[in-house]
Amino acid sequence: MAASNPLTTHVLNTGDGIPAAKMAISLHRLNSELMIWNMLSVGTTNEDGRCPGLISPEAFTSGMYKLRFETGSYWESLGQTSFYPYVEVVFTITEPQQRFHIPLLMSRFSYSTYRGS
Amino acid sequence: MSVSRLQKLEGHILPENKSTTMASPLTTHVLNTALGIPASNMALSLSRQDPCTKDWTTITTGATNDDGRCPGLITKELFTPGVYRLHFETAQYWASTGDTSFYPYVEIVFTINDPGVKYHVPLLLSRFSYSTYRGS
Numbered sequence: 001m002a003a004s005n006p007l008t009t010h011v012l013n014t015g016d017g018i019p020a021a022k023m024a025i026s027l028h029r030l031n032s033e034l035m036i037w038n039m040l041s042v043g044t045t046n047e048d049g050r051c052p053g054l055i056s057p058e059a060f061t062s063g064m065y066k067l068r069f070e071t072g073s074y075w076e077s078l079g080q081t082s083f084y085p086y087v088e089v090v091f092t093i094t095e096p097q098q099r100f101h102i103p104l105l106m107s108r109f110s111y112s113t114y115r116g117s
Numbered sequence: 118m119s120v121s122r123l124q125k126l127e128g129h130i131l132p133e134n135k136s137t138t139m140a141s142p143l144t145t146h147v148l149n150t151a152l153g154i155p156a157s158n159m160a161l162s163l164s165r166q167d168p169c170t171k172d173w174t175t176i177t178t179g180a181t182n183d184d185g186r187c188p189g190l191i192t193k194e195l196f197t198p199g200v201y202r203l204h205f206e207t208a209q210y211w212a213s214t215g216d217t218s219f220y221p222y223v224e225i226v227f228t229i230n231d232p233g234v235k236y237h238v239p240l241l242l243s244r245f246s247y248s249t250y251r252g253s
Contacts, residue, residue, distance in 0.1 A: 090221055
């Protein structure tokens with residue numbers, strides 16, 4: 001049975017020690033025949049830096065995905081510059097019945113991501 | 118020997134650490150944090166984005182050496198302000214060690230405003246995580 005909310009993210013502003021709220025993010029899947037990215041959803045992180053409902057269990061199939069975080073715009077909205085205009089995390093899903101949590105810990109001059117739970 | 122002759126001779130002698138071009142103003146360092154070793158023989162490329170068309174142009178392709186570094190990424194002359202991208206063939210690297218990886222590749226996109234300073238963009242990597250920062 002497919003997991004509800006199979007793909008989640010959590011964006012943390014490690015520079016200030018707070019969730020990164022109101023950051024625009026988008027989820028894309030690679031069409032491997034045409035080798036182009038199809039945008040599946042767009043959203044904005046909530047006050048807790050999360051963005052529920054990125055993809056439904058039915059739509060979550062095996063493939064290559066990309067989460068794009070508009071980090072540059074986020075820092076700009078705080079009146080600051082950043083080294084990275086945006087962050088894209090590209091990952092491969094081979095078992096879509098599992099849950100995947102892909103956080104982004106970021107500051108103006110660094111970021112990290114990992115497969116969480 | 119005259120001073121000017123001596124200076125001319127000095128100009129022909131390359132310092133020990135100088136390659137055919139001066140050290141790249143942009144460097145990287147890839148570390149396999151799962152094993153605590155440099156990630157050697159990882160293919161990578163450096164590209165610059167055209168500010169108008171947003172198209173990417175490849176500047177350099179290469180691979181990391183035994184120390185996980187890739188000298189000579191770009192020359193000082195080519196290193197102009199703009200948006201750059203380092204692309205790392207991470208899954209290929211893990212496959213060469215007989216492992217799978219969550220990330221087929223890693224791309225780090227960054228903005229260079231002042232090409233007169235040095236930029237170090239390392240990648241700390243495991244099969245299921247990675248991080249990067251602006252270093253020195």
